[in-house]
Every structure is written in structure tokens, then in C-alpha cells.
């Protein structure tokens with residue numbers, strides 16, 4: 370029998386894994402299965418630049434010809450509904466028709482879905498994950514409309530920036546006393562919040578939604594702070610939950626993600642999981658579920674290698690970027706409240722905030738600046754973090770010190 | 778018609794680093810290799826329109842500041858995954874510590 374690797378989910382991770390299998394010389398069959406209707410596309414533009422273009426178009430990850438050339442069988446509009454592990458067979462449903470597909474190895478790259486806000490049950494509101502979600506949201510983003518974003522996370526803030534750039538009035542309701550507590554340190558968060566306020570975004574902190582009701586075409590939101598908001602569109606971006614149903618039903622361990630080891634392998638040696646859907650053992654950071662574009666790609670590559678028998682652990686320094694207005698944010702490493710912090714001020718809107726652990730090792734660097742102005746510094750910081758470098762705080766704080774010197 | 782354009786003085790670029798240079802509405806990136814040689818390529822990444830000069834140079838490689846696509850700046854070769862379209866390269870020459878590129 371020819372070998373067949375089946376990949377469930379054709380997002381950033383699954384798609385990368387499929388191509389990586391070929392790049393690594395795998396010659397058997399590759400089936401890449403997506404419940405979505407279009408060719409695999411990039412999600413990051415959906416909250417940012419794609420919304421600002423005259424016509425919203427998907428940014429495809431690869432063309433139909435590239436899938437053909439790599440002999441990747443792409444099953445679109447097809448949902449995997451079951452895994453029979455003892456038989457190594459999945460069930461695939463396409464347009465109401467059911468089909469069984471045998472696998473020698475299986476990769477779950479099912480991604481995540483927006484977390485729903487129970488208070489808004491029955492109210493028309495938007496969530497953003499897919500191209501179709503972005504199309505629906507885009508219709509409401511125009512001058513004269515009031516958009517309320519629930520959640521001051523990365524996607525919420527990117528959408529807020531895009532909505533302002535399209536002329537809509539924007540209120541962001543954040544439950545915490547500051548934005549982005551889990552993702553970035555306080556000084557960077559403050560600079561970003563300031564930029565939003567300059568752009569006319571109304572930021573409400575400590576703002577849980579107590580009640581919501583609809584009248585005519587408006588949605589009214591009663592916020593805990595006592596404020597009542599009247600919105601034309603409400604967009605909820607309060608985080609995600611990993612898509613684990615398929616794995617769970619098949620009896621695989623699930624705990625905020627499909628549980629895998631450092632090789633991205635589940636307890637079933639034939640089944641791996643990678644990308645936003647997995648809770649993996651990071652070589653230095655313990656258990657993590659990352660939801661970033663780069664980790665989805667890296668894990669796709671790594672899972673492909675390991676499916677082919679390599680056994681490489683995932684050890685990359687977590688990294689993500691975000692674009693809001695003219696500003697680019699880049700973050701390497703993970704921020705933690707107990708870290709020591711050092712700030713390097715570069716210019717008005719531009720700064721880098723570093724974090725050191727209790728033994729003086731650089732563990733996180735977050736930078737904010739116009740476009741990719743801080744990219745080089747953050748990339749060098751990432752290499753320093755990976756090298757477990759100890760760096761004196763005064764060197765980090767000095768804007769005239771080229772960080773590259775510390776790498777040598 | 779191609780012509781030699783003055784891009785910068787050689788001291789402007791550290792060894793193993795890159796500098797942006799704009800001319801005629803077009804961005805270029807000029808490089809100083811660790812061996813002390815100079816090179817020039819298009820300034821924008823072939824993936825999205827991002828200034829490569831904000832990226833990190835390591836040996837022969839420029840890494841895009843946005844998604845870490847990598848190019849060999851000496852040949853323009855795209856080195857995989859995110860970037861698959863090669864970068865255009867341009868001839869350079871140094872005269873009296875001034876770097877010229879042929880565009």
C-alpha cells in the first residue's frame with residue numbers, strides 16, 4: 370500500500386506541513402483537508418491591510434498550480450468528522466457525502482475558533498477568523514457608523530485601527546485595566562493605547578458587558594462602568610478556543626488544546642498536532658499553546674519532519690508581530706509579571722521594552738515603531754534570548770548601543 | 778538606459794549591515810558584506826512591499842523584517858518558504874570611498 374499522510378486543516382500550519390513533506394522528499398500521497406471553500410489563505414491581513422483595500426481579496430498561501438505541482442490532494446469544503454484510530458482511517462464529509470480515507474500518519478492542524486461572549490447570545494455581533502467573517506465585518510466599517518469592539522487584544526486593536534482608517538467611530542471595551550496584558554509589557558501597551566486615543570478611538574477599561582439589547586438597527590450595550598453604548602456593529606474579539614472536538618472524540622488527550630509532546634506527537638504515535646490547536650511541551654518554556662503565524666509555520670515544518678521520522682523538539686523563541694496604523698509591533702519571548710524590565714526609548718512613538726529573568730538572562734523584547742523600524746533590534750534580541758545571553762540592563766537601555774555587538 | 782548613481786559613502790554602512798537608498802521613486806538596499814565587499818538589490822521584499830533595509834544581515838543573507846523571508850543578497854536568490862521570488866540585484870562600484878550602483 371502506498372503511504373498516505375493526511376492533514377486535517379489547511380490553515381497556515383497544515384498548508385506549510387503539506388509543502389514541507391514534499392520539500393523533505395516524501396513521495397507518498399498527501400491529503401490536505403479543509404472545511405473552508407477557498408484555497409488556503411493568510412489570516413493576518415484580514416484585520417489589517419486587506420480591509421483597507423478597495424476590494425477585500427484573500428491573500429492566498431499558494432496557488433492551485435503550486436498544490437498540483439507538489440502533488441498535494443487538496444479537499445476543499447470537506448470536514449473530517451471522525452478518526453478511527455485502531456483502523457487508521459478518517460471519515461470525510463463533502464457536500465453531504467461521506468468517505469473513508471486511510472492514513473499511515475495523521476496531522477491535526479485544526480486551528481482555533483473565536484471565543485463566544487455568552488452575554489451577547491441572540492444579539493447580532495461579529496467574530497473574526499475567516500475570510501467570510503472579514504467580508505461581513507468590512508460592510509459595516511464606514512464613516513457615520515459606530516463600531517464597538519469588545520476585547521482590547523491584538524485582533525480587536527487591529528480592527529479598531531482599520532475601522533478608524535475607514536472613517537468609522539470606534540469604541541474598544543476592555544475587561545482589564547490595560548490592553549494586552551498577556552502579550553506585551555506595560556510601557557509598550559501604554560504607547561499603543563496612546564496612539565489609539567490620538568486616532569480618536571474611545572478606550573474603556575474595566576469594562577465588562579452586563580447586558581445587551583437590540584432596537585431598530587442598533588445594539589445597546591450596558592457596560593459595568595455604568596456607560597451605555599449604542600452601536601451599529603459589535604465585534605467580539607476576546608480570544609480563541611482551540612478546535613479539539615475531533616481529537617477529543619477520538620479519545621486523544623485535550624487540555625486547552627490537543628496535548629502533544631515536544632515533538633508535536635500525541636499519545637497515539639501515528640497522530641501529531643500542530644499550530645493554534647495544540648498544547649505542546651516547549652523545550653525551555655514548559656507547556657504552551659501559541660497562536661501566532663510564525664509558530665504555526667514553524668510547527669508545520671517541524672511536524673512534517675517528525676512525521677517522516679526525524680524527532681526534533683520545538684524550541685523556537687515565541688515571536689509575533691502586529692500592525693496598527695503606521696506602527697509595527699514585534700515581540701520575541703514571553704512577558705511575565707515577575708521579570709525585571711528595561712526600556713530603550715528610540716523616539717516619540719518608538720521604544721523597546723526588554724525583560725530579564727531573576728538570573729539576568731534576556732527573556733523577552735517587545736518593540737514598537739513605524740513599520741518595521743524595530744524589526745532588526747527585535748530579531749537580534751530573539752537570537753540573544755535563544756543563546757540564553759545575560760545582558761547588562763544599562764546596555765539594553767542605551768539607544769546608541771548596536772545590539773548586534775552583544776551577539777558576537 | 779542604465780546609469781551609475783551615487784548611493785552613499787562606504788562608511789555609512791557597517792560591515793555585515795544594510796542601508797536603504799531611494800532613487801527615482803524606487804527603493805534599493807545596499808549591503809556591506811563581512812568580507813568588506815558591497816552589493817545592491819531591490820529595496821523591497823518580493824513577498825510584501827516591506828523595506829529589507831530594516832532586516833538583519835547575517836553573512837551572505839538578508840532576512841526580511843516582516844516574516845523573516847531570506848535572500849542571498851549577493852545573488853538575489855530567495856531561500857525558501859515565505860519568499861519564492863528572487864530579488865533583483867544591481868552592479869556596484871566603489872570610487873573614492875563612494876558607493877555607486879548601476880540602475
Ligand SMILES: Cc1cc2nc3c(=O)[nH]c(=O)nc-3n(C[C@H](O)[C@H](O)[C@H](O)COP(=O)(O)OP(=O)(O)OC[C@H]3O[C@@H](n4cnc5c(N)ncnc54)[C@H](O)[C@@H]3O)c2cc1C
Nearest residue numbers: 378380381382404412413449479480644645660661662665
Ligand atoms: C484576523 C487575524 C489576524 C491575525 N494576525 C496575526 C498577526 O498579525 N501576527 C501573528 O503572528 N499572528 C496573527 N494571527 C494568528 C495566525 O493567523 C494564526 O496563528 C494561524 O493562522 C494559525 O494557523 P493554524 O493553521 O494553526 O490554524 P488556522 O489558520 O485556524 O487553520 C485551521 C483550519 O482547519 C480547519 N478545520 C478545523 N477543523 C477541521 C475539520 N474537522 N475538518 C476540516 N477542516 C478543519 C479550519 O476551518 C481552518 O481552516 C491572526 C489571526 C487572525 C484570525
Ligand code: FES
Nearest residue numbers: 822824825841846
Ligand atoms: S514581506 Fe518579506 S517575507 Fe513577507
